[in-house]
Amino acid sequence: MADDRMEMGEVGTSLMSSDAKPSAARPPNRFEMLFQPCLGELVGTTFFVFIGCVSVIENVDGPGRLQPALVHGLAVAVMVACMAEISGSHFNPPFTLAIYLCGGMEMHMVAPYLACQLIGGLLGAAMAKAMTSRENYLKAHGAAFALLQSDSQIGGALIGEIAMTCLVTMVVLLGAVNTKTRSPLVPFMVGCTVIINILAGGDVSGTCLNPARAFGPAVVSNYWIYHWVYWVGPITGGLIAAALVRLLLGDRKIRLILK
16 A cells, blocks of 8 residues: 555656646836836945945044945945846946946936936935934035045046046946956956055045945035036046947947947
8 A cells, every 4th residue: 555655656746747847937027127126226326325425424534545445345346246136236327327338228227227326325425424423424524525625636536537437337347248258256346446446546536436426425415516526527437438348348249340
C-alpha cells in the first residue's frame, strides 16, 4: 500500500512538472511606468539633498572638504543602487537631460523628472533646516553655495562646474546608458567621481554639479548670490558630456556619426 502511494505521488509530481508553465511576465501598469519612477526621483533627490546639506551645516568648523565629499559620494552611491530599477536614479537635472539626449528615456518623462528633482531639493533642504541647530544653519547659509563672493571668482567656478559635471555625467552615460560600456559598478563609479570632484574642486566653486542640490537650500535659506553659476555650469557640463557620447564615445546605437 505504501508502495502504491509512492508511485501515485511520483506520477502526480511528474504531471505537475510537465503541466506547469511559467507565468507570462505582467507588463508594467501606468503606476509603474509613470508615477513610481517620479516618486523614486522625488524620494531619492530628497534624501540626497538632505544628507548633503546636513553634512555641510554640521561641518562648519570641521575637517574641510573631506566630510562633505564622503557624505555626498556615498549618499549618491547608495541611492543610485537602491533606485536604479525604479527610476534610473538620476536625482540631477543635467543627468536627466543628458540621458534623454542619448536615447536613455522617453521625452514625456523629462519634465516630470525635472519637477520631482527640484521639489526633492526643496524638501531635503527643509528637512536639513529642521534637523540642525539654528546657529550652524545660519553660519553655513543653510548649505547653499556661498563660496563665491566676487566677480573675479566666477570664471574659475564656471569652468570647474562645467568640467566636473561633464566628467560625472560621462560616467553616468557610459556606465548606465551606453551598451558597450555598461557596468553593474555604476553606483560605485558615480559615487567615487562625486567624491574626487569635491576633493579637487571644493575650494573653487563648492562643487555643486547639481542644480537641484543648489536650488533647495537657496530657496529655504533665501541665499541667491551667484546662484545662477550652479545652473549654467552643471547644465552646460551635462550637455557637453551628452555631445561627446552622442558624437564620439557612444556605441553604434547611440553614436550619430562615424558609424
